[in-house]
């Protein structure tokens with residue numbers, strides 16, 4: 001365990017926002033987390049758990065102890081008739097992990113290719129893309145309690161997974177450090193190709209029965225065309241969640257805006273495309289200071305160079321106001337605002 005003081009968090013958040021951590025510790029194992037818990041000063045300090053920093057908006061310096069999770073390692077835990085069970089350290093970069101599973105012949109995570117961030121952050125917001133969510137491939141995770149130092153293994157039932165949501169955003173936020181995640185990759189593998197952008201790829205290429213690597217390549221191509229690479233243009237992926245409304249609310253909106261992009265959900269509610277609504281309000285390419293709305297996907301806010309957290313939040317507030325004014329819908333930020 002390393003203890004560092006006065007650490008700039010700019011390189012550790014994909015939006016590239018400036019903020020300083022008074023104290024930062026890097027934990028590479030469960031034992032490291034217990035060392036923090038048992039430490040005479042650090043043990044009692046309020047804590048902030050940092051993964052890949054790809055889903056946070058930093059608006060101020062961090063008085064809390066920042067615990068940076070750097071647990072590594074990938075292994076096949078079990079090869080069952082109905083699934084591969086694969087485990088990864090929470091500090092493994094997500095995309096490299098997905099690529100590794102595909103190279104090893106353990107398909108199932110291909111729709112989640114190229115998502116920024118770490119393995120440990122994936123369950124926190126139940127990452128999802130192109131018809132697959134983390135919870136669909138989740139087996140269990142190990143977490144160490146930041147108060148007691150005790151390690152426990154949580155299965156899905158205890159994780160409270162929802163749309164971009166889990167118990168780790170609520171009651172267990174900054175209370176526990178996820179150290180390892182296990183995935184259940186079903187056998188036989190079946191591609192998930194129902195998402196419109198993937199159907200277009202099938203039509204374009206004429207490949208009706210792609211293998212997992214082909215699906216991953218398509219997903220990467222779709223993402224590269226729509227989403228900015230955080231290494232080149234700071235961002236935190238989708239800035240708002242897609243709002244879920246009742247069929248009545250949806251009918252009301254369609255009455256005024258017949259074009260609104262919407263998807264019925266299995267429980268009868270309707271998900272609206274926030275990106276479409278923001279776009280319809282004319283925000284694409286607009287900026288507040290150095291914080292801007294991405295030209296190719298209005299749901300993504302970007303750092304045009306040197307943006308600060310307050311600019312991002314001003315821009316976000318203005319977008320929320322105009323979407324509310326036109327559609328009567330309150331957009332909820334997707335990343336954690338700190």
Ligand code: EPU
Pocket residue numbers: 128129130131226227236237238239240241242261273274275276279284296297298299334
């Ligand atoms: N749209 C517009 N204008 C825009 C943006 C979108 O008209 O500026 C329309 C699109 O044409 C499309 C619809 O809105 O008809 C939805 O857009 P898209 O397919 O790009 O997906 P999204 O709803 O914007 C969600 C996730 C993404 C995920 C994609 C693919 C959320 C908040 N976002 O985006 O996740 O990659 O679907 O599954 O659920 C993330 O969470 O950070 C993220 C990038």
